Amino acid sequence: MRIGIFTDAYKPLISGVVTSVVTLKEGLEKEGHEVYIIAPSAPRHYKELDPKVLRLKGFIIPRRSLKGFRWIPLSRIFTKRVRDLKLDVIHIHTEFSAGDLGLHVGKKFKIPMVYTLHTSYQDYTHYISKFLTKFAPSLAKRGAFIINNRYTKNCQMTIVPTKKIYDKMIRLKHDGRFTVIPSGIDLKPFYKSSHDPKDVEALREKLGIKQGEFVAMVVARVAKEKSLPDLVDGFIEFHKHYPNSRFIIIGDGPDRPALEHHIDKLDARDFIQTTGFVKHEEVGIYYQVADVFLNASTTETQGLTYVEALAASLPIIVRYDEVFDAFVTDGENGLFFNKTEELTELLIKVQEDKVLLEKLRKNAEASVINYSQEQYxxxxxxxxxxLIKENNEKLALKNKK
Structure with missing residues (x-):
């Protein structure tokens, strides 16, 4: 098959969407398919070497929350370039300019279209308009509905990563058909067996981790919806009980200055550190220096970093959300909390109960085997x-009439 993946987020950007797209592209190519990426132009410092990546001229979006993203004005002028790829199927991973081009080409040339919903914008209306979110929330949510529904309605199938999101789409009465396919990742870079203990020890020294120190970690975009201040507050309380501990926050984003101010205000800089941006190909070794993985977000559509952590044999302690029902069993490979004070209690529990901690570790890696790149x-x-078969049958029936 000749497959066209349309996305506004691609390398060298770092995000869950980019990870998902790259994983899918590589997995499909291993299956013997030809895969083309249609995306905006990359930053000047990045040289595109893949001949199957079609870069369309885009302009920087002047918003801090969208740093690195580019907008393709009048994207439909590239219709001929995409048509010449002779695609069998179109797979859209965005709701904006590259996605608009994908919809247009699919409709015009009767190519079956698949849409993967990475973001349900009802949870992210502050990115659409802070003003409307504050003063007219119902209008903001309506706008968010329209953004997603344009794609669910016009594509032949929408992929959602979890039953939670499937149920949400039905509850919100989005048009179209839906199917649940968990996003996969290349799990190998996260396995403990993939890393030399000497390299792990060198990283521990670089991060200033002391001998015997209990280390908690989060890997996340530093943004409002990730609720990182809750993790900071819960860990500070834990640190009072167990001072030989450290919390490492890996990631960057629009709320990083506010988060660091919060840490400084609570005088916690000595045991809570922020690394900023870490290249995705290097993240795997960072998981190896931690004892547990934390997260407090309840707006995840799939939670790929949770899967990465589990693949690294890291128990996860996370705020409960339906998205975890597919791969986390409370007390087996992770622990759930709701309130911040419960996070503190669970950290104390796993630090004191070595048998429980070891049980969680042993069960972690095997629990995410279904999220492999190959299965995805x-x-x-x-x-x-x-969908191609269905589309061909419809076209054949139409030609008979």
Missing amino acids: AKNVTKLYEE
Whole structure:
């Protein structure tokens, strides 16, 4: 098959969407398919070496929350370039300029279209308009609905990563058809067996981790919806009980200055550190220096960093959300909390109960085997084949009339 993936987020950007797209592309190519990425132009310092990545001229978006993203004005002028790729199926991973081009080409040339919903914008209206979110929240949510619904309505199938998101789409009465396919990742870079203990020890020294120190970690975009201050507050209380501990926050984002101010205000800089941006290909070794993985977000559509942590044999202590029902069993490979004070209690519990901590570690890696790159590619390939067959039958029936 010749597959076109349309996305506004691609390398060298770092995000869950980019990880998902790269994983899918590589997995499909291993299956023998030709995969083309249609994305905005990359930053000047980045040289595109992949001939199957079609870069369309885009302009920087002057918003801090969208740093690194580019907008393709009049994207439909590139219709001929995309048509010449002779695509069998179009897979859209965005709601904006590259996505608009994908919809246009799919409709014009009767190519079956798949849409992966990475972001349900009802949870992110502050990115659409802070003013409307504050003063007209119902109008903001309506706008968010329209953004997603344009794609769910016009594509032949929408992929959602969890039953939680599937149920939400039905509850919100989005148009279209939906199927649940968990996003996969290349798990190998996160396995403990993939890393030399000497390299792990060198990283521990670089980060200033002391001998015997209990280390908690989060890998996340530093943004409002991740609720990182809650983790900071809960860990500070834990640190009072167990001073030989450290919390490492990996990631960057629009709320990083506010988060660091929060840490400084609470005089916690000695044991809570922020690393800022870390290249995705280097993140795997960072998981190896931690004892537990924390998160407090309840707006995840799939939670790929949680899967990464579990693949690294890291128990996860996370605020409960339905998205975890597919791969986290409370007390087996992770622990759930709701209130911040419960996070403190659970940290104390796993630090004191070494038997429980070891049990969680042993169960972690095996619990995410279904999220492998190979399985993801196989699941999506099967969907493509079904939609292409369905599309051909419809076209044949139409030509008979």
